[in-house]
Amino acid sequence: MSFSKDKFNIKDVISEVVQNVSPLISKKEVKLITEIPDEIPEIYSDKRRVFQILLNLVSNAIKFTEKGEIRIKCEVDRDKLKISVSDTGKGIKKEDMETLFEAFRQISGSARRRYQGAGLGLYLSKKLVTLLGGEIWVESEYGKGSTFTFTLPLRSVEENNHEEKSTGDR
Structure with missing residues (x-):
């Protein structure tokens, strides 16, 4: 798996994800809400991979939410960018939480027939993150919805090391 790291604005990635899922949202009684502060800093990461992670999480939220809302929230938590995707869907039972990020796993045999997918989206998202x-x-609370949250460093290791050296010299 190859990675390329550049500075980019997470707002652009979220906007692209929203555009991609608009046709799926329009078929349901679901409202997609984004909460992104105006002053959110750029992130130094692989834009294509961050898009892939977010698209997986939002697509899952849409898949398991028939009506209600899906919320993409972005905030800075010290030196990390914290992104969450919340839904008012069916939620996840406690006993299914352990296998959620495993490859080729879907949480219910009956769900497999109703919801299409190979069971790789969450596994790949975890690997990429x-x-x-x-x-x-x-x-998650079964019957009420789920919130998937991931963090990414705002800056590269090189930038953090440079920052520490320059502030340490003063």
Whole structure:
């Protein structure tokens, strides 16, 4: 898997994801809401991979939400960018949480027939987030919805090292 790291604005990635999922949203009674502060800094990461992670999470939210809302929220948490995708969908049972990020796993045999997919989206998202230096987790209440959150470093390791050296000299 190859990576290319550049500075980019997460607003552009979120906008692109929203455009991509608009046809799916329009077929349901679902409202897509984005919460992105105006002053959000640029991130140094692989734009294409961040798009892929976010598209997987939003697509899953759409797949498991028949009506209600899906919210993409972005915020800065110290030196990290924190992005969450929340939905008012069916949620996840406690006993299914452990296998959620495993390859080729879908959480219910009956769900497999109803919801298409190979069971790789969350597995790949976790792999990509980890390779980009972040973390991913989920909070869910069965019957009420889920929130998938991931973090990514705002700056590259090289930039952080340079910053530490320049502030340490003063």
